[in-house]
Amino acid sequence: NGRIIIIIILRDAKLRLKLKKCEFHVQETDFLGHRITTEGIQTDKNKVQAILEWPKPTNVKELQSFIGLINNYRQYIEGYAKVMKPLFDLLRKDKSYEWTSEQQQAFEEAKRRITTAPILAQHDPEKPTTIEIDASDYAIGA
Template identity: 50%
Template sequence: MGLYRMAPPELKELRRQLKELLDTGFIQPSKAPYGASVLFQKKHDGSLWMCINYRALNKVTVKNKYPISLIVDLFNQLSRARYFTKLDLRLGYYQVRIAEGDELKTTGVTRYGSYKFLVMPFGLTNAPTTFCTLMNKIFHPYLDKFVVVYLDDIVIYNNTLKEHVKHLRKVFKILKQNELYVKAIQEWDPPTKVPQLKSFLGLVNYYRRFIKGYSVRAAPLTDLFKKNKTCEWDKRCQQAFENLKKVVTKEPVLALPDHTKVFEIHTDASDFAIGGFLMQDRHSIAFENRKLNDMERHYIVK
C-alpha cells in the first residue's frame, strides 16, 4: 500500500513513536515485500496515536466470533455496588505476543522503513476479541461476582470496603500469576543477529529503573557493540542474557515514595560501573546505574 502524506509535526512524532517501539522491543525492521500504510489518529487530549491501516489484511482474516459484552449490561451489573476500582492495562494489546511465524503479516510501511510487530498491534480485526478472550479466561471464576471486563478495562466492584480490598488483592494476584508479557520475555530465544540483540536490550532497558545493578548485569551484552571488538556470543553473554530475563520477570515492584517520610540514598561503585538507589523504610523506590566510559575507568575508587 502507498504512504499517507504527513505534515512535518506528524513526521517528527512518527520518528519518536517508532524509536520508542524499537527501544521497547515491540517492533523490528521488516523485509516483507508487502505492508500496510501508517497514519495518525488524534486522541481526546490532542496527542497523536500511530495507527496502521490493516484493511487488506483484515479482509482476508478469518473472524473470531467471540462475543464482547455490551457495555449497557456491564453498567447494570455495577448499579448496586458502592466501591469501584477501574484498572486500565497499560498498552494491553502489547502484552500479547504475535504467534511465531505471523510477525511479517503485521508489517507497517513508513517513510523511514518497514517494521513488523512482535506483539499484537492495534487495528487487527481479531485483536479486541483475542484480548477479551484472554481476560475472560483468567478472570472466569470471578466474572459478574466482583469483576467485569470490557476490552482492556477491568472493573472491581463491591458493597463494602473490606470486600473491595480483599478482591483487589485477588485481581492483582491473578495479573501477577499470568505475567502476560513476562511470559514472552521468559521464552525469548538467545539472539543470533544484532537487530535481535538490540530489540532484547531495548525491552529490558525499559525496566532498568526496577533492576539493581542493571549496567553490570548487561555489560557482557552491551560490550558486543564496542568498536574494534569481535562480536562473539560466549558463555558470559549467555549467562547475562538468562540473568536479565530472570530479573526482569522476578524483581520486586518498586514502592511508591511517601514525601512525609525520610529518604535514604545509597551509592556504590566498581571498576567499571557506578550506581545508586533510593529507599524508604527498607523499601526500594528507584535504582539508577550506568557503565563508566574508558576515561572514567581510570578514576580512583575507594
C-alpha cells in the same frame, strides 16, 4: 475535583484526551508496559513473558532488540549494569559478535531477575528517605 484540575492542566498544555482511552476510578491499570496499582508499579506480565521466551540473539540487531525491551525494566533489576555488561560489550564497535558462556549467563540472569522483580512503591514523603549511590569502572547508579 481532581479530574477537573487534570483537564485544565492538559488543556493549558494544549494536550487532548480520547475519552474511550481514559479510565476513571480504577484501582489498577496498564501503562507503557507497566502495571500501576495502589501498591505501586510493577512489570506487565505479558512483557515479562515475552522476555522469558526471547531466543538467544544470533547477531547485533537481535541483541539490540532484546536490550531495548529489557531496558524498559532496568529499574526492576538490581545491578542492571553489572548483569548486562557482557551483553553491552558485544555491541562495541571494536569487538566481533561472539556469543560465549559469559553472554549466555548474563542473558539468563537478566531473564531470571525480571521474573522476581519487586513492586516499586510510590514515594511517601512522610517516611524517612535514603538515597543510595554506587559506581564502578563501567556504570554509576542512584
